[in-house]
Amino acid sequence: xxxxxxxxxxxxxxxxxxxxxxxxxxxxxxxxxxxxxxxxxxxxxxxxxxxxxxxxxxxxxxxxxxxxxxxxxxxxxxxxxxxxxxxxxxxxxxxxxxxxxxxxxxxxxxxxxxxxxxxxxxxxxxxxxxxxxxxxxxxxxxxxxxxxxxxxxxxxxxxxxxxxxxxxxxxxxxxxxxxxxxxxxxxxxxxxxxxxxxxxxxxxxxxxxxxxxxxxxxxxxxxxxxxxxxxxxxxxxxxxxxxxxxxxxxxxxxxxxxxxxxxxxxxxxxxxxxxxxxxxxxxxxxxxxxxxxxxxxxxxxxxxxxxxxxxxxxxxxxxxxxxxxxxxxxxxxx
Amino acid sequence: xxxxxxxxxxxxxxxxxxxxxxxxxxxxxxxxxxxxxxxxxxxxxxxxxxxxxxxxxxxxxxxxxxxxxxxxxxxxxxxxxxxxxxxxxxxxxxxxxxxxxxxxxxxxxxxxxxxxxxxxxxxxxxxxxxxxxxxxxxxxxxxxxxxxxxxxxxxxxxxxxxxxxxxxxxxxxxxxxxxxxxxxxxxxxxxxxxxxxxxxxxxxxxxxxxxxxxxxxxxxxxxxxxxxxxxxxxxxxxxxxxxxxxxxxxxxxxxxxxxxxxxxxxxxxxxxxxxxxxxxxxxxxxxxxxxxxxxxxxxxxxxxxxxxxxxxxxxxxxxxxxxxxxxxxxxxxx
Numbered sequence: 001x002x003x004x005x006x007x008x009x010x011x012x013x014x015x016x017x018x019x020x021x022x023x024x025x026x027x028x029x030x031x032x033x034x035x036x037x038x039x040x041x042x043x044x045x046x047x048x049x050x051x052x053x054x055x056x057x058x059x060x061x062x063x064x065x066x067x068x069x070x071x072x073x074x075x076x077x078x079x080x081x082x083x084x085x086x087x088x089x090x091x092x093x094x095x096x097x098x099x100x101x102x103x104x105x106x107x108x109x110x111x112x113x114x115x116x117x118x119x120x121x122x123x124x125x126x127x128x129x130x131x132x133x134x135x136x137x138x139x140x141x142x143x144x145x146x147x148x149x150x151x152x153x154x155x156x157x158x159x160x161x162x163x164x165x166x167x168x169x170x171x172x173x174x175x176x177x178x179x180x181x182x183x184x185x186x187x188x189x190x191x192x193x194x195x196x197x198x199x200x201x202x203x204x205x206x207x208x209x210x211x212x213x214x215x216x217x218x219x220x221x222x223x224x225x226x227x228x229x230x231x232x233x234x235x236x237x238x239x240x241x242x243x244x245x246x247x248x249x250x251x252x253x254x255x256x257x258x259x260x261x262x263x264x265x266x267x268x269x270x271x272x273x274x275x276x277x278x279x280x281x282x283x284x285x286x287x288x289x290x291x292x293x294x295x296x297x298x299x300x301x302x303x304x305x306x307x308x309x310x311x312x313x314x315x316x317x318x319x320x321x322x323x324x325x326x327x328x329x330x331x332x333x334x
Numbered sequence: 335x336x337x338x339x340x341x342x343x344x345x346x347x348x349x350x351x352x353x354x355x356x357x358x359x360x361x362x363x364x365x366x367x368x369x370x371x372x373x374x375x376x377x378x379x380x381x382x383x384x385x386x387x388x389x390x391x392x393x394x395x396x397x398x399x400x401x402x403x404x405x406x407x408x409x410x411x412x413x414x415x416x417x418x419x420x421x422x423x424x425x426x427x428x429x430x431x432x433x434x435x436x437x438x439x440x441x442x443x444x445x446x447x448x449x450x451x452x453x454x455x456x457x458x459x460x461x462x463x464x465x466x467x468x469x470x471x472x473x474x475x476x477x478x479x480x481x482x483x484x485x486x487x488x489x490x491x492x493x494x495x496x497x498x499x500x501x502x503x504x505x506x507x508x509x510x511x512x513x514x515x516x517x518x519x520x521x522x523x524x525x526x527x528x529x530x531x532x533x534x535x536x537x538x539x540x541x542x543x544x545x546x547x548x549x550x551x552x553x554x555x556x557x558x559x560x561x562x563x564x565x566x567x568x569x570x571x572x573x574x575x576x577x578x579x580x581x582x583x584x585x586x587x588x589x590x591x592x593x594x595x596x597x598x599x600x601x602x603x604x605x606x607x608x609x610x611x612x613x614x615x616x617x618x619x620x621x622x623x624x625x626x627x628x629x630x631x632x633x634x635x636x637x638x639x640x641x642x643x644x645x646x647x648x649x650x651x652x653x654x655x656x657x658x659x660x661x662x663x664x665x666x667x668x
Contacts, residue, residue, distance in 0.1 A: 168503065169502065169516075169526060170502065170526065170527060171526075171527055172525070174520065176517045176518075179514075179516045179520055183511075183513035183516075183517060184510075186513055187510040191506070192506075193504060196504045201590050201592065201615065202590075203590045203591050203592060205592075205593060207590070208552050208587055208590075208591065209550070209552060212550040215542050215543065215546035216543070216546040216550070218542050218546070227542075249587060253545060256534055256535050256536075256537045256541070256542075256583065257535070257537050257538070257541060257542065258535065258537060260535075281531070
């Protein structure tokens with residue numbers, strides 16, 4: 001695996017690196033690592049994503065030039081290239097507005113990813129390992145294979161990729177490789193505590209009140225196996241946290257309760273839609289539930305949107321999820 | 335280092351393993367690893383601590399027989415032994431009620447620890463490395479040195495020790511060794527996600543409401559560099575969380591705010607005393623502050639108790655800490 005992939009990459013002079021909409025730490029970290037790997041091989045490299053860096057990942061832009069689709073410019077600002085590498089997603093469709101532009105170009109298309117591949121997409125070569133905890137680890141393996149010694153910004157990229165997708169080494173995909181590579185990254189100069197501060201300690205002052213507001217609405221369903229919290233715009237505004245975007249910590253706090261298997265968080269968006277985020281601690285598949293409502297994600301982390309009004313939609317969806325968790329308990333446990 | 339230590343340990347038939355009062359994950363994990371290491375060498379081993387396992391660590395007792403000081407029994411229930419090994423603390427005084435019993439015995443006394451040693455204590459041999467992130471890593475090195483292949487319960491002990499003292503690989507003591515050993519532990523069968531669930535996902539149902547109650551009292555001081563929250567017994571009781579013992583997650587949530595350098599959490603105890611917990615994100619030394627109030631800890635995590643009444647004591651201490659953080663900002667930053 002990877003021969004044709006490596007060959008195309010080696011022979012290209014100019015490489016475009018892209019990824020999925022709303023790029024996360026694994027996508028961006030992989031791209032940072034790949035950018036510096038390809039630069040070390042003497043190539044012209046551009047990174048262009050469908051979306052700009054979110055504030056959480058802005059610090060990565062200080063070491064790696066991340067570009068974003070620019071509808072105001074010709075071809076969205078995508079420069080010419082001899083090979084395209086898409087990171088952390090295996091369908092061009094998920095590059096959003098970039099998809100038609102990338103499809104129209106004649107250059108070979110490569111993908112490096114750890115998700116289940118989409119068989120409808122055609123690639124000139126792939127480097128896909130569904131068992132890898134993060135795409136960033138595949139870039140690390142690629143560098144080994146190509147004999148490239150990665151500079152510090154690339155090592156930081158791999159670290160960000162790995163900690164993003166392993167939940168900072170807490171999820172069940174925390175493999176020997178994930179930890180052993182992290183050890184080498186630290187040996188190479190990566191400062192784990194500094195990256196933690198960049199990624200998880202830059203919230204605005206009003207954020208803890210948003211957490212409190214959500215938590216104060218807590219109710220348990222399905223014999224304590226389901227924890228539900230919700231907050232509409234008025235409640236979040238009253239707490240001084242109208243733009244409460246980061247709910248991962250709330251989901252974590254509710255998962256910390258011993259009886260809880262599934263967590264459900266509702267927030268009212270600015271446009272009146274209701275955002276439902278789901279997490280599972282064990283075997284309950286929240287992705288199936290999210291898909292049934294037009295959303296998606298992974299087995300343990302998924303989400304979907306439904307139209308308002310808030311109270312009605314929350315009551316309806318909460319009831320459906322409670323029934324599912326109840327039924328699962330009966331069937332899966334016993 | 336360690337020759338005499340290893341020699342005494344090798345020649346002993348019966349070994350007593352002990353540790354500090356209110357043993358934490360590094361102390362207990364080290365003891366679990368040491369117990370199975372010494373058993374593998376064919377020795378009679380007993381573990382007796384000044385306190386029993388707290389609920390968080392109860393699962394460790396399923397694989398390792400942890401004993402606790404029993405005042406009702408002769409000599410507190412400490413069996414005869416040929417060598418004593420104290421883990422994770424270098425002064426016998428910190429073994430609390432066990433100290434006079436252990437001092438009276440003639441058997442050689444060993445210590446394995448990563449804290450700054452107390453020069454007033456005399457040991458027959460020591461294995462101390464102040465640069466090690468956790469005492470558990472020293473037990474791991476000891477096993478290597480003695481050529482002992484550790485069984486799975488010992489590997490779990492080392493993992494618990496390392497994640498406890500590195501804040502699950504988030505603190506600045508997350509060294510190459512910490513991660514490389516963790517990789518070997520996972521290779522040996524340790525399930526990181528399962529241990530995370532044991533250690534951090536067993537809270538009672540009322541716990542999130544206690545978190546909400548504390549967070550809802552949030553105020554910032556010293557230009558947002560200090561975050562303070564407080565809850566008296568009545569507030570915690572109203573939230574259904576009268577025995578709110580675990581505040582680490584609250585401290586973490588407040589440290590997640592970008593401007594915050596120091597976090598201060600006040601809780602009223604059952605006896606009316608006021609418990610103050612302090613955390614620092616960077617260079618501000620909270621240990622110095624805690625010591626000045628008769629408490630202690632580390633530079634980045636410390637605490638102390640003051641007498642009630644709650645509101646008066648909170649106001650007074652908050653003012654003192656706010657002034658210190660203000661002054662530090664002026665002096666240390668510029």
